[in-house]
Amino acid sequence: MLRLFTGMDFPGSPDPDTQRQPAGYDFSLKSIAAFRGPAALDFSNAKRDLPELAELAWPEDGSPIELSPGGYLVTYNETVSVPEHSAGILLPRSSLMRCGATLHSALWDPGYTGKGQGLMTVYNTLRLHRDARIAQFILIAIEGQVESLYSGQYQGENL
Numbered sequence: 001m002l003r004l005f006t007g008m009d010f011p012g013s014p015d016p017d018t019q020r021q022p023a024g025y026d027f028s029l030k031s032i033a034a035f036r037g038p039a040a041l042d043f044s045n046a047k048r049d050l051p052e053l054a055e056l057a058w059p060e061d062g063s064p065i066e067l068s069p070g071g072y073l074v075t076y077n078e079t080v081s082v083p084e085h086s087a088g089i090l091l092p093r094s095s096l097m098r099c100g101a102t103l104h105s106a107l108w109d110p111g112y113t114g115k116g117q118g119l120m121t122v123y124n125t126l127r128l129h130r131d132a133r134i135a136q137f138i139l140i141a142i143e144g145q146v147e148s149l150y151s152g153q154y155q156g157e158n159l
Contacts (some may be wrong), residue, residue, distance in 0.1 A: 008025070010025060010027075010078035010079060010080065010137075011078070011079040012030075012076075012077040012078050012079050012115065013025075013028065013077060013078050014028055014077060014131045018133075019078075019133065021136060023136075023138060024136040024137055024138040025078070025136065025137050025138075026093065026133040026135070026136055026137075027076040027077070027078050027090065027133070027134065027135040027136070027137050028076065028077045028078065028131045028132060028133050028134065029074060029075075029076070029077070029128060029130065029131060029132045029133075029134050030074075030075045030076055030077040030115065030131075030158075031055055031056075031074070031075045032055070032056045032065060032067070032072050032073070032074050032075075032120070032128065033053040033054060033055045033056065033072065033073045033074075033075075034053065034054045034056060034070075034072060034073075035051045035052075035053060035071060035072075035073065036051065036052040036053060036054045037051045037052035038051060039051040045153075053073060056072075058130050062130075064127035064128050064129045064130075065127070065128050066125065066126070066127050067101075067120075067122045067125070067126045067127075067128065068122070068125060069122050069123055069124065069125070070121075070122060071119055071120070071121050071122075072119070072120045072122065073117055073118075073119060073120075074103070074117060074118050074119075074120045074134070075115055075116075075117050075158055076115055076116055076117070076118070076135065077115070077131065078115065078137070079113070079114065079115050079159065080108060080112065080113065080114065080115070080116055080137070081112075081113045082108050082109065082110055082111060082112045082113070082139070082150070083110065083139070084110050084111060084146055084149060085110065085141060085142050085143075085146060086110060086139040086140060086141055086142060087107055087108060087109060087110060087139070087140050087142060088107070088108030088112070088137055088138070088139055088140075089105070089107065089108070089137070089138050089139075089140060090103065090105040090108070090116070090118060090135050090136070090137050090138075091103070091105075091135065091136050091138070092134065092135055092136075093133060093134055093135060093136055095133075096134050096135075099124065099126050100122065100123045100124025100125075100126065101120060101121065101122045101123060101124065101126050102120070102121050102123075103118045103119065103120050103121075103134065103135050104118060104119040104120075104121065105118040105119070105135075108137075109149070109150035109152075110142065110146050110149050110150060111148075111149025111150040111151070111155075112150040112154070112155065113155060113156060113159075114154060114155065114156050114157035114158055114159055115157065115158035115159060116157070116158075117157070117158070118135065120134070
């Protein structure tokens with residue numbers, strides 16, 4: 001079952017009336033970072049080592065950041081609090097894909113709160129303005145009892 005966003009708030013949104021969509025909510029761009037080093041993952045997370053990042057600065061004159069093809073970590077403006085009986089899914093806006101870029105995101109677990117991040121893969125030179133709407137967030141209702149709420153390392157990220 002798809003749960004619509006009627007009345008749901010996302011603090012940090014530049015313009016909630018514009019961002020509210022028929023089946024979801026547009027997420028906008030807060031910041032962009034380039035990867036600057038190696039990373040490591042393992043089964044238990046004991047050896048997890050996230051890569052160094054270099055945040056790209058917004059030009060002071062209000063012009064866009066120009067991205068060359070590659071991968072970037074993006075942070076969204078919107079603060080999410082996933083309800084207990086829901087899971088969140090974030091998809092790229094079709095306009096982003098028509099520009100030659102896409103987003104990749106993991107499932108947003110019940111109980112997660114934060115300003116999430118996603119991997120943007122750019123295939124074509126892309127100019128992004130601050131607060132550009134790049135993704136659409138939807139909630140999926142979970143039927144039955146949820147065994148536990150999210151309590152991982154990223155709880156409260158970027159707040």
